[in-house]
Amino acid sequence: xxxxxxxxxxxxxxxxxxxxxxxxxxxxxxxxxxxxxxxxxxxxxxxxxxxxxxxxxxxxxxxx
Amino acid sequence: xxxxxxxxxxxxxxxxxxxxxxxxxxxxxxxxxxxxxxxxxxxxxxxxxxxxxxxxxxxxxxxxxxxxxxxxxxxxxxxxxxxxxxxxxxxxxxxxxxxxxxxxxxxxxxxxxxxxxxxxxxxxxxxxxxxxxxxxxxxxxxxxxxxxxxxxxxxxxxxxxxxxxxxxxxxxxxxxxxxxxxxxxxxxxxxxxxxxxxxxxxxxxxxxxxxxxxxxxxxxxxxxxxxxxxxxxxxxxxxxxxxxxxxxxxxxxxxxxxxxxxxxxxxxxxxxxxxxxxxxxxxxxxxxxxxxxxxxxxxxxxxxxxxxxxxxxxxxxxxxxxxxxxxxxxxxxxxxxxxxxxxxxxxxxxxxxxxxxxxxxxxxxxxxxxxxxxxxxxxxxxxxxxxxxxxxxxxxxxxxxxxxxx
Numbered sequence: 101x102x103x104x105x106x107x108x109x110x111x112x113x114x115x116x117x118x119x120x121x122x123x124x125x126x127x128x129x130x131x132x133x134x135x136x137x138x139x140x141x142x143x144x145x146x147x148x149x150x151x152x153x154x155x156x157x158x159x160x161x162x163x164x
Numbered sequence: 165x166x167x168x169x170x171x172x173x174x175x176x177x178x179x180x181x182x183x184x185x186x187x188x189x190x191x192x193x194x195x196x197x198x199x200x201x202x203x204x205x206x207x208x209x210x211x212x213x214x215x216x217x218x219x220x221x222x223x224x225x226x227x228x229x230x231x232x233x234x235x236x237x238x239x240x241x242x243x244x245x246x247x248x249x250x251x252x253x254x255x256x257x258x259x260x261x262x263x264x265x266x267x268x269x270x271x272x273x274x275x276x277x278x279x280x281x282x283x284x285x286x287x288x289x290x291x292x293x294x295x296x297x298x299x300x301x302x303x304x305x306x307x308x309x310x311x312x313x314x315x316x317x318x319x320x321x322x323x324x325x326x327x328x329x330x331x332x333x334x335x336x337x338x339x340x341x342x343x344x345x346x347x348x349x350x351x352x353x354x355x356x357x358x359x360x361x362x363x364x365x366x367x368x369x370x371x372x373x374x375x376x377x378x379x380x381x382x383x384x385x386x387x388x389x390x391x392x393x394x395x396x397x398x399x400x401x402x403x404x405x406x407x408x409x410x411x412x413x414x415x416x417x418x419x420x421x422x423x424x425x426x427x428x429x430x431x432x433x434x435x436x437x438x439x440x441x442x443x444x445x446x447x448x449x450x451x452x453x454x455x456x457x458x459x460x461x462x463x464x465x466x467x468x469x470x471x472x473x474x475x476x477x478x479x480x481x482x483x484x485x486x487x488x489x490x491x492x493x494x495x496x497x498x499x500x501x502x503x504x505x506x507x508x509x510x511x512x513x514x515x516x517x518x519x520x521x522x523x524x525x526x527x528x529x530x531x532x533x534x535x536x537x538x539x540x541x542x543x544x545x546x547x548x549x550x551x552x553x554x555x556x557x558x559x560x561x562x563x564x565x566x567x568x569x570x
Binding site for chain 1: 223224262265266269270272273274275507508512513514515516517518519520522523526
């Protein structure tokens with residue numbers, strides 16, 4: 101799995117941080133998404149797919 | 165002259181005897197006419213969209229404008245705090261929306277809100293202590309709306325914005341009027357003007373003497389740098405105050421009432437508090453308190469659910485219908501606190517305008533639900549449920565009063 105972000109789209113809703121806190125964080129200055137691990141281990145994959153699915157700004161792309 | 169529209173109005177009434185369910189018409193519309201013309205109070209019309217997938221598509225598509233000045237924007241019958249001159253970023257499009265929203269996003273980020281959890285717990289505990297005291301002093305029942313549901317979010321947002329809590333009665337009254345679907349327009353306009361005047365005084369005071377709060381930080385970091393004006397700060401204050409008030413308060417009331425009617429679920433949550441987080445998502449989905457929108461105007465011709473929506477036409481999306489769409493949620497009319505995809509709900513909206521305060525709302529709801537279950541395990545409505553006044557007259561659903569005993 102490889103994750104890419106479009107941080108310009110991010111609206112700082114923070115749902116990715118709730119769903120996959122080991123993969124996503126928020127920047128202190130403005131709450132914009134930060135990627136902690138672009139290639140997370142298998143046990144994180146379900147949570148990452150869920151984070152991408154509920155991201156309101158479609159800012160998270162997951163590549164196989 | 166009254167303009168008569170050939171279309172039926174937006175359905176808002178829950179079915180008889182079933183106050184938790186959205187209007188039954190939504191179920192028929194999702195199947196037969198998922199994008200349907202409805203009439204608005206001024207006789208104009210807009211498209212009503214009822215399917216989950218279509219609603220997410222619209223709210224996630226920048227060809228649908230949130231700017232209330234866009235031609236075709238369905239303003240009629242709308243309620244809300246911000247006037248046209250001071251409409252706040254929820255009624256703007258990018259890039260202006262992005263610029264303004266980002267000035268406050270860090271204030272509501274997950275870790276910042278999590279750090280408030282002990283304070284929210286303290287506020288909740290004190291209000292529960294006061295309920296207990298009232299009962300010990302002989303009160304037969306307590307109105308949970310007045311005793312807990314309204315004060316929790318009200319105290320928290322007042323704290324964050326630096327609004328003196330002594331003023332809460334004033335702005336609770338004013339926001340209530342702004343969100344009413346039934347009060348005369350003149351009265352709503354007067355309430356909007358009074359709230360503006362109040363916030364004008366508050367912002368002016370903070371300009372002279374800034375404190376440790378969101379409005380003061382906006383003044384020091386943005387207004388003094390020339391990024392925003394005094395009026396913009398008032399716009400932020402009005403938006404955050406109104407949005408932070410009634411929404412969570414009504415979810416707290418409905419959450420408590422749901423739990424009183426579902427003792428097995430309540431017991432399940434008491435035995436396994438790790439279920440609380442999912443339960444809050446399911447309660448948000450199930451109750452869908454936004455009954456009057458969101459709304460958009462198409463800026464290009466777009467096909468949604470097989471229907472062509474033309475540029476300049478207005479759209480109203482039915483959040484309660486999306487959240488009960490069986491295509492997305494299995495057995496959608498059942499409250500299932502273990503539902504695996506409950507968090508796919510659109511109770512906070514979807515797209516770039518999705519609720520900025522959602523992390524705060526989640527923590528408040530989690531704390532209050534867990535505390536009520538723990539401290540008042542025998543709580544029950546003090547009156548027959550048929551006599552509880554539900555807010556069918558308001559843009560945000562809930563109950564006006566909720567007398568309880570235990």
